[in-house]
Amino acid sequence: EDIEIPSRRVLITGATGLLGRAVFKEFNENNWNAVGCGYRRARPRFEHINLLDSIAVHDIIHDFQPHVIVHCAAERRPDVVESQPDAASQLNVAASGNLAKEAAGVGAFLIYISTDYVFDGTSPPYKETDVPNPLNLYGKTKLEGEKAVLENNEDAAVLRIPLLYGEVERLEESAVTVMFDKVQFSNKSANMDHWQQRFPTHVKDVATVCRQLAEKRMLDPSIKGTFHWSGNEQMTKYEMACAIADAFNLPSSHLRPITDCPVVGALRPRNAQLDCSKLEMLGVGQRTPFRAGIKESLWPFLVDKRWRQTVFH
Numbered sequence: 001e002d003i004e005i006p007s008r009r010v011l012i013t014g015a016t017g018l019l020g021r022a023v024f025k026e027f028n029e030n031n032w033n034a035v036g037c038g039y040r041r042a043r044p045r046f047e048h049i050n051l052l053d054s055i056a057v058h059d060i061i062h063d064f065q066p067h068v069i070v071h072c073a074a075e076r077r078p079d080v081v082e083s084q085p086d087a088a089s090q091l092n093v094a095a096s097g098n099l100a101k102e103a104a105g106v107g108a109f110l111i112y113i114s115t116d117y118v119f120d121g122t123s124p125p126y127k128e129t130d131v132p133n134p135l136n137l138y139g140k141t142k143l144e145g146e147k148a149v150l151e152n153n154e155d156a157a158v159l160r161i162p163l164l165y166g167e168v169e170r171l172e173e174s175a176v177t178v179m180f181d182k183v184q185f186s187n188k189s190a191n192m193d194h195w196q197q198r199f200p201t202h203v204k205d206v207a208t209v210c211r212q213l214a215e216k217r218m219l220d221p222s223i224k225g226t227f228h229w230s231g232n233e234q235m236t237k238y239e240m241a242c243a244i245a246d247a248f249n250l251p252s253s254h255l256r257p258i259t260d261c262p263v264v265g266a267l268r269p270r271n272a273q274l275d276c277s278k279l280e281m282l283g284v285g286q287r288t289p290f291r292a293g294i295k296e297s298l299w300p301f302l303v304d305k306r307w308r309q310t311v312f313h
Contacts, residue, residue: 014073097148121269194257
């Protein structure tokens with residue numbers, strides 16, 4: 001049988017990562033011909049591409065001729081960026097600028113994924129027009145990446161997003177899901193940050209925003225520039241941990257809220273809430289309630305299987 005290949009083509013970088021997998025799936029399931037590329041974890045279904053290899057990047061873009069490129073690949077762990085600044089800058093800035101240039105060369109719409117950490121967190125909520133002031137090197141490299149993208153491709157889009165969670169392969173893949181073991185093992189007390197205000201956002205929702213933005217752009221070339229998307233439930237890590245405990249009927253009395261500003265690691269903004277009204281006015285976006293999203297994401301990692309029987313049978 002002839003399999004109908006959709007005519008709309010999208011290339012996704014970082015397709016093996018938490019966000020990239022969700023973006024690949026979203027486009028793939030909505031009548032797009034999606035090609036994902038990865039580096040360390042590229043499996044048979046993803047192209048193995050080193051984004052620092054400009055010839056390889058040029059070749060895949062010219063061979064595939066995508067209409068849209070969603071650039072999810074990045075070094076997104078602030079503490080790793082601080083310890084490996086050159087490698088992080090190569091990926092977050094140089095590779096992004098090169099990708100933008102190659103996208104412009106074939107007329108592809110590039111969506112560059114950025115972060116709420118471009119802001120210092122002192123006067124939220126932040127609109128797209130507010131002046132960035134990143135506190136840590138991660139935020140600085142992502143902001144430099146934004147500039148490199150828009151300098152090389154004035155028709156590109158920047159999509160700033162906050163803390164992500166979703167269907168993880170390992171709990172460490174997200175700063176939200178990594179808390180699950182501390183919640184589950186209630187025999188020892190666990191200190192939880194209750195200072196930084198976060199807006200946990202499901203990767204499925206970000207993936208939907210990317211697809212909707214791409215589809216609107218195919219109809220309207222004026223859609224470009226900077227956009228914000230975020231969940232709208234404000235929670236500290238401590239409050240997320242309590243919500244996770246509650247979702248799985250687990251105790252939370254061993255969780256200890258720490259209200260001081262953290263002193264170790266890269267500086268974090270206190271509250272970098274993103275104003276998402278620009279996308280909302282375009283009719284773009286969806287939001288998964290945190291409780292529903294986190295239950296679905298963490299379900300496979302629940303240690304006490306007896307609880308499964310009582311709730312689901």
